Amino acid sequence: MTGESGAEAVGRRSIAAGQGVRQALTGDGSVALYAEKSVNLPAEAFALPATAPEGLVNLPDRTSLFVGRARELALLDEAFREANGVVVQAVHGLGGIGKSTLAAHWAAGRVGSYNPVWWITAETAADLDTGLAELAVALQPALRDVLSREALRERAVQWLARHEGWLLVLDNVADPADVRGLLGRATGGRFLVTTRRASGWHKMARPLALDVLSPAEAAELFARIDGPGEEVDVLCRELGYLPLAVEQAAAYCAEAGISAGRYLELLGAYPEEVFAQSAEGTDQDRTVARVWRVSLDRLADTPLAGRILGVVGWWASEGIPRAYLEAMGTPVEVTEAVRRLAAHSLVKVHEDDTISVHRLVQAVARAEGGAGHDAALVLLSNADRFRGIDADVRWLTHLEALAGHTDPESDGEHEAWLFNLGGLKSSQEYGHSRRTELHERAVAAAERAFGPRAEFTFSFRRNRAEGYGYAGDHARAIELLERDLADHARVFGARNPGTFEIRADLAEVLLDAGQLQEALKLAKRNATRAERVLGSEHEVALGVWSAWAKALRYSVEEDDGAHAAEAAHAIETWLARVEAAQGEDNRFYDHVHWELIWVRAAAGDIEEATVLFERCIARRERLYGETSRAALNTRRAFATFLWGTVGASDRARELLAQLIADWERLLGETPHLEELRAHYARLASPPEATG
Incomplete structure (x- = not known):
């Protein structure tokens, strides 16, 4: 028929609508349409197709570079074998990890099992609508220029809801909420979703985490x-x-x-x-930078997330304790920031309460964020929060990563303190040469940050010289300490506590260099004067006596125990004074008590030395922790003492077995553990095997 507007309806159940008509219905009211202008709707507009055209496939050409992924392909096969109900599999992972390539490869191998096999880029809700509209056109090409995108989208959803045997790939979904409605309505087919979002799928899809290639x-x-x-x-x-x-x-x-x-x-x-x-x-x-910029932009409303990513970008990529981040915000703020980073696959959260981040994400974060000084400060604040050699090794791992990523010329105050602490902690794990390198870097940073004549700078120089002494370069250590001693006395005066400390360090290095008598005289003269100038209860006056006690021990051992009783009495008298003033749980008492053990052993008083050893272990476990380097090394020394001096091999063997087990539990296989096993191989063997 022809309406008043001149629009002509042609075909069975067709309808004409003029410009003045806002709504028109078919006779059975099954479809509602809105029109501003005359539209000639074909009959296809009023019925959904019974089947999809044969071999209806829309997939990107991403399979030529596909490699590996046998495990993930098998998991997808297993998930999609279910015969009844909708199956939704969400492949999630870091941007650039190959989610889309995996999906395209898997889907390309299933074109004979599903129809249609249709790919939709669904990064936004608008993208999803466009992809569904294109599917509707593919199902009914005659509707391409007839219906609006919204109407086409609705027809595609209705068709999916009424049919089975199809496969839709929804690629790069940014928000699970964008696809929730579609998944709820189309329940007869299969959905394969790729997304960077690791969370939010628990009520909608089975998640499949995708990792890097082998x-x-x-x-x-x-x-x-x-x-x-x-x-x-x-x-x-x-x-x-x-x-x-x-x-x-x-x-x-x-x-x-x-x-x-x-x-x-x-x-x-x-x-x-x-x-x-x-x-x-x-x-x-x-590109790598642009792919991740999308994720970072989505975190703009959580500034702490970006700051955390900037900080951890300078550390090791694995084993980052979440506790390291606690000082960066309130507990709720830090938890939310980490949650969002994990949700966007920029970090992984692990059951041992650590996080990890891909090393390239770190590289991009370093290049864009410039948060190196912030990373140094946060790491510094965690230097002594956790006790135990395993905690120290983990901290040193992150320190080494930061040291490798940063320019020494840009080091400031935070780096000076950080690398000084790193030097003090590092000798056993990285060797004495690495210790001196870290101390040299700390001194250079301190000279820039505080000035060459600042008290802090002199303190770092002392540690540097001590490092050279531990490394066996006694000549270099003596040279540095003699120069520092002269400079410090000139700047701060001969009566300054720091001057006495440097002189005590010099006495110890002279002692290690074999200059026993000179060291003994210097140590005693220095300690006596410090006590007179500063007072007997002054912390430095107490501390510098440890060099004298060490010199006494060396003297007794060199003379095969001669004068050991006098030396022991002198040390015990001094220890009694410290204990009366501060108790025995302090580093001054501990250092000198250690020398007393060996003086007693040199005097032949093995029973007393054994008791002192046991007290030392207990004290160091209290002071530094049961799994601290100090406690473990003291237990090793005690086993050696029992084996070589006392001859108590059974007890030594028992202590050794526990020590090796603890070391392995804490750190796993390390060169130090191998050396420990080799050193005690004979002792650890059963008596009949050592014959």
Whole structure:
């Protein structure tokens, strides 16, 4: 029929609507349409297709570079075998980790099992609507220019809700809420979702976490693009085996005609620029820097999340205690910031209350954030919060990472304190040479931050000299201390407490260098004068006597126990004074008490030395913790004492077994544990085996 407006209706159940009509209904009221202008609707607009066109497939061409992922493919196969009801699998992980590539590869292998197999980029709700509208057009091409996007979207959802046997891939979903409505209505098919969001899926989908490639898979991916070459394995390791980063690097190397080694050099010198580059013909929005910028932008409303990412970017990528972050905000603020970082796959939260972050995320955060000084301050604030050698080693691991990422020339006050503490903690784990390197860096930073004549700077210099002494370079240690002693006396005066401390350090180094008599005289003269000038109860006056006690011990041992009784009496008299003033749970008492043990042993009083050893272990466990380096090393010394001096091999063997078990439990296999086992191999063997 022809309406008053001139619009003509043609075809069975068709309807004409003029410009003045706001709403028109079919005779059975099954479809409502709104029109401002005349529209000629074909009959297809009033009925959903019974089936999809044969072989209806819409997938991106991302399968040519697919490598590995056997475990994840098997898990997807298992999840989608369920015959009844909707199946929703959400593959989540860090941007660039290969979620879309995995989904495209898996879906491409299932085009014979599902129809349609349809890919929708669903980063936003609008993107999802557009993808569904395109599906509706694919189902009914005649409706392409007839219905609005909203109407097409609704037709696609209705078709999905009424049919089974289809597979929809919803790629890069930013918010689970964007797809909740669709998943609730279309319950007869299969959804494969990719997302950076690790949380929010528990009521909607089965999550499948995607990790980086294996080393072999990463090398294979690189070789497919640029061919095999030297240092490819090294480059892939530096890139953290992240597929996007490996792909980006290989394509750039191929186009620029450079080797993997040269790319490594560029990456080390210009990380921010390298992460932003891509080869010609590749997606400029899919560089490492741009992919993660999307996630970082979504966290703009949680500033602490960005600050935390900036800080941990300078530390080791694994084993970051969440407790390290507590000082950065209130408990609720820190928890929320970590939750959001984890939700966007920028960090992983582990059951041992640590977090980890991909090393390339760290590199981008370092390049963009510039929070190196903040990272040093936060790490410094956690230096002594946790007791135990395992806590020290973990802290040192993060210190070493920060030291490697930062420029010594930019070190300030925080770095001076940080590297000084690192030197004091590091000798057993990294060797004495590393200790001196850290102390040298601390001194250089202190001289810039405080000035070359500041008291703090002199304190760091003392620790530096001590480090050289521990490393066996006694000549260098003596040279530094003699110079520092003269400078300190000139700046602060001969009666300043720090002057007495440096002189006591010099006496100890002279002692270790074999200059026994000179060291003994210097130590006693220095301690006596300090007590007279500062007072017998002054902390420094108490502390400098430890050099004298150590010299007495060396003297007794050199003379095969001669005068041991007199030395022991002198030390015990001094210890009684300290105990009366401060008790025995302090470092002054502890240092001198340690020398008394060996003086008693040299005097042949083994029973008393054994009792003193046991008291020392108990005290150091109280002072520093049962699993501290000091306590563990004292237990080792006691086992050696029982074995070599007392001959109590059974008890020594028992102590050794427990010590090795504790060390292994705390740190796992380490070079020190291997040395410990080797040193005590004979003792640890059963008596009949040692014959």
